[in-house]
Amino acid sequence: MRRTRPTSLLCLAAVTALVALSAPVTSATGVAGDGGRRRPCVSSRLPDSGPARDILRIAEQAQAELDLKSVILRVTVDGHEVVTAALGESMTGVPAEPAMHFRNGNIAIAYLGTALLRLVDEGRVGLDDPVGRWLPGLPDHLGDRITLRMLGDSTSGLVDYVTAPGFGDTVYANPFRAWTAEELVAVSTGRPLWYDPGTNWSYSHANFVLLGAALEKITGTRLDILLQQKVMGPLGLDETRNSFTPDIPTPVLHAFTSDRGTYEESTFWNPSWTTAPGAVQTTDICDLARSAAGIGSGELLSPAGYQEMLNPGTVGLGHPTSTCSEQICLANTEATHYGMGLLVLNDWVVQHPLFFGYAAAQAYLPCEHLAIAVSTTNGPTSPGGHTAQQISQRIAAALAPDHPIPDFG
Secondary structure (H helix, E strand, O other), rough: OOOOOOOOOOOOOOHHHHHHOOEEOOOOOOOOOOOOOOOOOOOOOOOOOOHHHHHHHHHHHHHHHHEEEEEEEEEEEEEEEEEEEEEEEEEEEEOOOHHHHHHOHHHHHHHHHHHHHHHHHHHOOOOOEEEOOOOOOOOHHHHOOOEHHHHOOOOOOOOOHOOOOHHHHHHHHOOOOOOHHHHHHHHHOOOOOOOOOOOOOOOHHHHHHHHHHHHHHHOOOOOOHHHHHHHHHHHHOOEEOOOOOOOOOOOOOEEEEEEEEOOEEEEOOOOOOOOOOOOOEEEEEHHHHHHHHHHHOOOOHHHHHHHHHHHHHHHHOOOOOOOOOOOOOOOOOEEEEEOOEEEEOOOOOEEEEEOEEEEEHHHHEHHHHHEEEEEEEOOOOOOOHHHHHHHHHHHHHHHHHOOOOOOOO
C-alpha cells in the first residue's frame, strides 16, 4: 500500500459551529423518519446573517464578476445542510433551481476509481494486475505493461486523445457526433507513449475509457449497472444516472458556450467523448454534495482502500520530458496530487469537471466533514475556465481559512 500524509487533526471552531446553525439531513437515503425517501432538493430558507448568508454573498459576487448565467450550490457539514441555493437562470426567463440536472463529467471518474478499489477490497483483482488480462485486444506492449493502477491514477503514459492534433476541431465541427470507445482509444493507442508506464504522470481520458471497459470484463456487468451497484446505490445518489444518449432528465439546467465563436446553447451537445460509455452521467446539486462527502471520506472503502485512493503512488511523479511538456506531465506533490480518479489538494478531496459550457466542483475536507458542491453555466462574456472550482475555493477560504484549496499544476 502506498503511504500518504495523514489527514490533519486540526478542527476549526468556525466550521464545527456551523453544525448548530444547520438543518439535519441524512447522508444516504433521505431524512430520518421519512421512510427512506430522499429529501426534495430545494433552496434553503436563508437567515439574515451567518455562514449561509456569507456563502450566498460569495456566490452572488462570483456570478456578477464572472458573468455566470447560473450558480447552483450546496454546502453541508457533518451531514447537516448549511445552505442550498440557485442563482440566475437556466434559460431566459427560466430561473435556475437546485433540482435541475446537469452533466457531472469527470465526477464519474471518481466513481470508476472507487468501484475499482471496492473490487480490490473484495479480493477480485489486484491494482497491479496487467489490463491486458481483461482487454486482450490492446497491443502487447500496452496490455502487458499497463496495470489497473496506472489507468486509475493516470500514470499509463497513454496520449490524451483530447489533446491530440485535430481532435478538438473535429468535436466542435460536429458537437452532436456520437463517439465510440473504440474510436477514442484508437486515437491514443495509435501514438507513441508519452513515457514508460508508471514512471511519470499525465492526465489522459483514454485511461478511464479503458478502465471502464476493464471493469465490465472483470465483473461481467455493464458499466452503468456496476457503478449503480458499487457507488451510486450505496451512497443514495438517486438523481445521478448514466445516459447512452445526450438526453438529460427533467428538470434540466441548460448550458451555453462561446467556444465556437458565438454564444450558443450547448446543453445537448453529445458528451460521448468525455469518458467511458456507461459513465457519462447527469446529476443534481444535492447528489453532488452527497457525492463529495461519500467519495471524499472513503465511506465505501476499507481503510487500506481509502489510503490507496488518496495516494496510489502518484506523489513524487510528474516531470517534463522531451516528449511530455510541463503543461502535461504535471508535478504531483504531497500537497497537490492525483489520487485514484480524483485530486487531493492540501487536505481536500476534489473533482471539477469542465466542458461544453458546464462547470461543476465537488470538494470534501475530511477533518471537518465539510462538503462543497457547485455547478455553474456561462454567460456571454464569461471568462470560461473552472468557474465552479473558483467558487468552491472562495467558500473554502471563508469556512476553513486554514485549509485553502490550491490549484493543481
